[in-house]
Amino acid sequence: MTIPVIIDCDPGHDDVFALWLAAGHPALDVVAVTTVGGNVPLEFTTRNARIALSVAGVTDVPVAAGAAGPLVRPLQTAEWIHGENGLGGPELPEPTVPLDPRTATELIADALTASAEPVAVIATGPITNIAILLRDRPELAGCIREIVWMGGSTERGNATPYAEFNALVDPEALDLVVRSGVRFTMVGLNVTHLALVTPAVREQIAAIGTATAGFGAELFDFFCRTNDELFGMPDGPLHDPVAVAVLADPCCVEVRRARLDVELLGTETAGATSVDLDDMLAREPNAWVAVGLDVERFWAGVAASVARLA
Numbered sequence: 001m002t003i004p005v006i007i008d009c010d011p012g013h014d015d016v017f018a019l020w021l022a023a024g025h026p027a028l029d030v031v032a033v034t035t036v037g038g039n040v041p042l043e044f045t046t047r048n049a050r051i052a053l054s055v056a057g058v059t060d061v062p063v064a065a066g067a068a069g070p071l072v073r074p075l076q077t078a079e080w081i082h083g084e085n086g087l088g089g090p091e092l093p094e095p096t097v098p099l100d101p102r103t104a105t106e107l108i109a110d111a112l113t114a115s116a117e118p119v120a121v122i123a124t125g126p127i128t129n130i131a132i133l134l135r136d137r138p139e140l141a142g143c144i145r146e147i148v149w150m151g152g153s154t155e156r157g158n159a160t161p162y163a164e165f166n167a168l169v170d171p172e173a174l175d176l177v178v179r180s181g182v183r184f185t186m187v188g189l190n191v192t193h194l195a196l197v198t199p200a201v202r203e204q205i206a207a208i209g210t211a212t213a214g215f216g217a218e219l220f221d222f223f224c225r226t227n228d229e230l231f232g233m234p235d236g237p238l239h240d241p242v243a244v245a246v247l248a249d250p251c252c253v254e255v256r257r258a259r260l261d262v263e264l265l266g267t268e269t270a271g272a273t274s275v276d277l278d279d280m281l282a283r284e285p286n287a288w289v290a291v292g293l294d295v296e297r298f299w300a301g302v303a304a305s306v307a308r309l310a
């Protein structure tokens with residue numbers, strides 16, 4: 001049995017690998033891809049999603065553009081990690097995958113209602129599109145099997161001392177989604193910082209020898225360089241595919257039930273995710289939180305998916 005999934009993303013190097021892990025995985029059926037302004041403005045993230053799928057030969061999945069910016073705040077981007085066009089490194093081809101004329105929320109709504117079974121949503125950027133959907137079409141919440149989101153952290157941040165980038169960009173959207181009652185899993189930096197693109201991983205992907213793998217190897221070169229320059233992490237953490245792994249291969253990621261609250265007001269801590277792993281606040285748990293990763297199994301899954309693509 002495959003799980004139908006919608007991927008909402010802001011490519012971004014690691015978002016590309018999230019798309020590939022999902023598209024190449026036998027446990028998942030990607031029914032739609034939607035984009036959001038995040039790592040770079042929407043125009044680039046949308047084009048990059050189409051390029052990622054085109055390179056991989058995935059031509060049968062509709063791609064629609066969503067929100068250009070967060071619900072209430074101005075957009076913050078991350079060119080410092082991903083380059084001006086969001087996919088620094090390889091020469092980017094013209095995408096052959098077309099842009100669907102629907103908005104992201106229209107496409108998601110159509111995909112949810114067309115499916116015979118509940119559809120999972122994997123979000124790997126600021127979670128604005130999903131918040132808009134749940135705000136404007138609350139009757140569709142029951143059609144969502146669950147939401148798995150890469151973002152936040154049980155520890156410190158990467159965009160401010162306490163906020164992870166996707167959470168920082170649109171904390172109001174995150175708060176709305178967490179409160180929606182739809183099953184929600186947060187896959188934060190505390191686990192994605194284990195998914196390091198080591199020299200061995202780079203060799204493992206390059207050795208696949210396909211067009212997709214070659215493109216991926218060039219993405220890794222750039223991504224590891226910027227992570228080294230900015231964070232002193234030459235083995236850059238490939239955050240977003242870890243969220244895909246939660247659904248594709250649940251044995252890979254350990255999750256725990258916990259209370260998750262989002263800081264909206266803090267002058268220094270907006271976007272921080274407060275995860276009460278020790279039940280200090282005695283509040284009702286409202287989320288699943290990733291707390292462990294089988295690193296070897298994760299990379300084997302990524303490599304196997306990439307190898308199934310063009």
Ligand code: BDR
Binds near residue numbers: 015039081165166
């Ligand atoms: C997240 O922020 C983005 O730069 C990455 O694509 C990932 O989704 C990591 O903090």
Ligand code: CA
Binds near residue numbers: 010015
């Ligand atoms: Ca992302």
